[in-house]
Every structure is written in C-alpha cells, then in structure tokens.
Amino acid sequence: MSKRLAPRVNGLSYGGDYNPEQWPESVWAEDVALMREAGVTVVSLGIFAWAWLEPADGRYEFDRLDRLMDILHSGGVAVDLATATASPPAWFSVAHPESLPVDADGRTLTYGSRQAFCPSSTAYRRKALDLVEKLAERYKDHPALAMWHVHNEYACHNARCYCETSADAFRDWLRARYTGLDALNAAWGTAFWSQTYTDWAQVQPPRATVTSSNPTQLLDFRRFSSDAHLANFTAERDVLLRVSPDVPITTNLMAASCYELDYWQWAREMPVISNDHYVLAEHPTPPAAQTAYAADATRGLAGGGSWLLMEHSTSAVNWQPRNLAKAPGALLRESLGHVARGSEGAMFFQWRASRAGSEKWHSAMLPHAGTASKIWREVVALGGALGRLAEVEGSRVVAHVAILLDYSSGWAQEAPNQPSTDLHAFDEVKRWHAALWRAGIAADLVHPAADLSRYTAVLAPSLYLADDDAIANITGYSAAGGTLIVGPYSGLADRNDHIRPAPLPGAFHNLLGVRVEEHFPLPAGASVALDDGSSAAVWTEQLSVTEATVLASYLDGPVAGEPAITRFGEAWYLGTRLDDSSLQALLAAATGAPVTHHVPAQVEAVRRRHEGGNAYLFLLNHGDGPAVVDARGTDLLTGTAWTGPAEVPGRGVVVLREA
C-alpha cells in the first residue's frame, strides 16, 4: 500500500475551506454537526484569518482557534491548517506601505482586497514567517492537524510587482543568472534598439515604456517573479519542516488557470501537490474536458502520483460574466472526474456561504438556502460516495501519451510582436488534450525534459522555445522509436528567446525531416482546406520536406499545394493549426495509444489501478439518458455486481472494481 497523502484524514479528503472567523461562535457547533452529516473528513481552516489571529502587530490571539481545533477534532474532522499568510492585515500594509504591490504603469495598488503585497517584500516575509512559526509551535502536536496549507493560490492577484524592492531583487536574480552585464546584454540581445546596459543600476523590471519591451527581459522577469513567490513558499515550508517535520505540507496551485508560476519548479519543492479548479461555464470546451485537463495537469505535477483537489465549487462561482449554476448530478460527476484522475478526495471553496464580502454569491457546501436545497442534498450524497470509494486511495492512472508543457516557452510566446496573435501556447496544449479526451485516450502533462521512455507517444502542441536539455530529451525519445507529434511554431527559439540558426525549425528540422522557409499566418476568421479532408485555421507556413513524407497538403490559402502535415519515421509535424475534429482524428490514429475503455459517446471512462492489485473503472455519464457499457465488476457506489454489461444512469457515475 502506497504512503497516504494525509495519514490523519479518515478516508478520502472531503470538505472545504472553513472560514469560521466570519461567523459568531454560536454557529461553530452547528457547522461541525452538519459536517458530520455530510461525511466531511477534513477542512482547510483559517486561510484568510491573519487579521483575526494577529489583530495588531505581534499580538497573537489563538484562543478561538484553539477551541475550533478541539471542536473539529471531537467531531472527527481533521484540519488542513492554513498558515493564513495570503492576505496581510490592514495594520501591516499601513505600517509597511513599501510592501504594497506596484503595477507596470507605476501605480501602487492598495490594500482592502486580498493578497496586496509585493512578493519581494522583506517586511511581508518577516511578518508572515513570524505567524507561521507561532502557528506551527502552537498546533504541531494537535491531534486534529492533518496537513499544513501554506498561503493560498500564490500569484493569484499579485503575480508580478514592479516596485523598487522588486527591481533590486530582479537585479540580484539576474546577477546570479548571468554574473556579469556582458552576459546579460548578450542574452537579452540589447544591441538591438540601443538597449545596452553599462551599469546594473540601469537594469529594471519591464515597466511601461513607449513601445514593446525587450522580450528576453520580459521572459526573465516572469521567471524571476515565479521564483520570488516560490522563495516565499519555501521559506514558510522550511519553518514548518523544522517545527513539525512529520506533518504533510501543501499549497494550492491553479494548474489549469494560472500561467504565472513555473509549476514544474514549484512541484519539486512541494511535499504534497494540491490544486484548485473551477470550470468556465460558458467556455466552448465542455466542463468535463476542462476537469480532465486540470486533473491530468495536476497529476503531471505530482509525477503521476497522488494529489488532492483542494478547491472546486458545488455550483456557481461569482467571478464569471454569468455565473451559471450546476445542473443536477454535475457536482458528483465533476468531483469524481477529479478522483478518477488521481485526486485523493474532493474539496471545495467553501464550507458555509459567506453573508458578507465579495464572495457572498459564490456557492458553498452549505448554501444560503440551508439544508433544504439541491446543493446540500448533493453534498451529503457526495460525502457518502467518497466514503464508499475509500479503497481507490493510492491507486494510479496509467497513461500512454505525454503532452509537453513548458512555462518559459509559453511566456516567450506571450510576448508582443509574434507572427500572429491567434496562436496561444497554453490554449493549444489544452486543445490537444481535449482532442485526446474526446477520443478516450488518457494523457499525462509532462515537462519537456522529463523521462519520456514509458510513453507510446509524445505530443509537443506548442513548443516555440525549446532549450538544449529539452531538445536532447525529445531527440533521444524519438531516436529510441517513440512516436513524436509536433505542432506548428515549435523548436524555433533557444532559452534566451533567440531564434535558432537555419534551417528552421532549428531544434527539430533533422528530427522531423522538414524545413520551414516562411510563416504564413492566416487573417482573422480565415480557414484552409487540406487534401486529406481536414481543415485548419490561424496558421500556415511554407514547408518543404528533406526526408519526411508529405501526408497532407493545402488545397487553398497562401501556400496552396505545399505540405501541411508530414511524417518522418515516427516523427510527425503539423505545420498548421488543425480544427478540433481533424486534430482528434489525426491524434487518435497517430498516437497508436489504446482508448481507456470502449464506451458510448456520452460516457467518459478513466481507470485507476493499484500496482499489482485492483483496477477501478470510473464511468461518468454526461448524457441525460442511461448508457450501457460492456464492463464487468462491482460498482463501489451502489454495491451492484455487474456480470454482463453495466448500466450507468443518466448524469450518473459508476465506479467498477473490475472483475
């Protein structure tokens, strides 16, 4: 049996952010009673409670938190205790105005919302660590303590700060990276536009200027900003490790929505990987595919192992243009969609809906309507379902396809002055993932320099910038016979975002057996037809083959008659952005990867497996009517033993312990 993610939690993790500081103490006992009714096993306590725990500088008031920890423990609810450092109190910001974040236009942003601090602020770091130390000392041996929840969604609101403190820290970071100014000038290509620096004091963050900033400066500033936040995380983590070495530690990432932090670097520093995910109600990608991406991306960060869904919503959120409520059954399917893909539970923002504040119209486990509500009934049912799924804990999803994701590459491509504003690296990664999802093929998200040897196929949807390690790794994988499928605008730049020497695509022309002569992005809304029946938009390029075979050519568009899709051995190149269904057809055929299970179109199938033990087939029916699936086993949710085809109720879920 593999090591449990949070050994003190009784079963899978089920619960949510618990913000009792928003409520009179008289409500707390009712909270715990209702948590028991819902089958809650753990809550994330006190995430935004800094001002409540330290109402004035150095005046710590822990007696209420003491009582809460005791009440929760006696109710059988474990605690994922927050370090409460996500939102500095007003007294702190007033005492340390230099800690407030400054945007690229030089505007100082004030307090009064949350996370209003500069990530490089030493005053913030010092006061945060004081609080962490006090909390760790006080609660390290409390029997309710199951995990430390450091901060909350780092960089959610204060990703990059352009103040003087940040400028100094950025210069230090650059000195460590380049040692001397000559190397920095070379890396940034400052000979262009007379940008050469002759003194470190001249170097600054990419603040607002009259036209485009230097792209490598932009890229390095994003790398630096990720590192600045990471240093805050590791500082808190190290205090916790010193004071309470045996307690698991996490911080909640946003793997499907935040592209401000290099999560591969973060993941290496995180004892437990957890993630927050909110579906975009009006997005063209269906909610289930969004869920699948978030879960697969998080599992990738966890190296294929256990992770935890730390937040999602029971119904509507409050920050989209129209906050659509979830249809009946969606809550169960979405939660179990994460569990199917490796989450060791399903947690929410938040336990009890807030009466005041910005999030009063955000759904919760206990809604404003109280227990006589669809949400509450579904919350209680989900608690029961998770209780019956306890045995899946520790099992793993096995995928045969890897999708490469690189933050630096995406950041470089987000700089201005690209050939087209319509090609977006992070969106392309999601779109390729969604194509596999529709085809029923399981995929892992991985770093381009990760071990690829166990995969049948590796996809590089958008890898504009590929550093030398990535190229060596991908080339090695391909040389060993693996199937590689590369998307357009890939392999062009080195780690400093300098274009690699001819022929293009510099990193991959040998591997792919092609040469790119010139890019021909398409006008807005235009599309092209290919002679294999597929269609494409956004991007075309003048491509010639050196050793590859042409699989499809353009029938029209600016490069009509020229190659669009090529193949050299097991290395495929797409010189265009295929539409969704063409992409799905190509990937399903080219990856050679098995589908997880043959199911009707409305059903999603995902499998978790204990090494050398039981396998669990999750069947999520996204359609309204029942579906029949040729599968056998015992449904853990109902106890039904299916000896013939299994029936999955409309909008329902079956989890088979496979025979």
Ligand code: GLA
């Ligand atoms: C994030 C935050 C929560 C809450 C939710 C609302 O995930 O971590 O505090 O604001 O968003 O969806």
